[in-house]
Amino acid sequence: MSATDETLKMDEPRSPPGVPPEALHDVSPLAPPPVPSRFWRWANYLFFIPVLALATVFFGTVSLLCGVWDKDGRQQHAIARLWAQVMLRVAMSPVALEHAERLPVDQPAVYASNHLSYYDTPVVFAKLPFQFRILAKAPLWKIPFIGWYLQRSGQVPIDQSSTRAGVVSLGHGAKTLAGGMPMVIFPEGGRAFNGELQPMAAGAAWMAIKAQVPLVPLTLVGTYEMLPIHVYALKPRPLKLIVGEPISTVGMVTRDAEALTERLRAVIYETYVAEHE
Helix, strand or coil: CCHHHHHCCCCCCCCCCCCCHHHHCCCCCCCCCCCCCHHHHHHHHHHHHHHHHHHHHHHHHHHHHHCCCCCCCHHHHHHHHHHHHHHHHHCCCCEEEECHHHCCCCCCCEEEECCCCCCHHHHHHHHCCCCCEEEEEHHHHHCCCHHHHHHHCCCEEECCCCHHHHHHHHHHHHHHHHCCCCEEECCCCCCCCCCCCCCCCCHHHHHHHHHCCCEEEEEEECHHHHCCCCCCCCCCCCEEEEECCCECCCCCCHHHHHHHHHHHHHHHHHHHHHHCC
C-alpha cells in the first residue's frame, strides 16, 4: 500500500495534542436528544416540513435556471445562500458567527467542520461571506434538486468506492483550490449519532497540503440539539458557527496529513466541549 493510501484510510486518529486518548471515544457531554413532544411533532408535520420542502424545491429550480448562463457559479451560490437564510428563518434559529476576523478571505482555504445535523449545510452557506465549493458524498448527486444543484454549480463529489477513486476526488478538490476557490468539507464523513465528535478522515488536510493553503477549523454548536440524526422534528434554538485560527500548511507534504488532521480535530474538540461546559 502506498503512502497516499495510508494517509487516506478511514482509520480512527491517534489522540491529538492536548486531548487524552480516551476522549476520542468518550460520550459527548450532550444528553441524548429528547423525544419531541406532541406539539413539536405536529408543528413539524403541519408547518416546518412542508415550508422547508417548498423552499428547497423553489430555490433549487431557480438555481437550475441560473445554471444555464451562470458559468462561474456566482449566482447559484448567491441563491444557495438565500435558500440557507430562509431555511434558518423558517426554523426560527438565528446563527452567531464568532471570530469572523479569522476567515482568510484574501486567499483560498479548506474549511473543515464538525457534522451534527442536516442543518449544518444551511448554517455554513448562510454565514460564510464568500463563494466556495463543497466536497460531499457522491450519492447526494442522485437526490432530486439537491443533486441537480450540486452538479450544475460545480461542487465536488467524493467517490468512496475505492481508495483510488477517493484520491482522484481529492485531486479534483485540490485543483479547485489551486484555481482560487475555497473548499468546505465535513471530515467526519457523516452526522454524529449522539453529538459526539467522530474520528476524522485526512482528506481535508490532504487537500490543504496539496494546494498549500490554510486549513481552517469550523465548530458548529447547537445543530445537534436542533435536529439530531434520525429525529425528524426540528426544535428552534440559537446556533453558533465558531471560526478557529487558520492552520498554515506551507512546507508540509501529504504524508503530514494525518498529524494535521489530529491537530484540526483537537481544535474543534476543545472548542465544542468548551461551549457545553
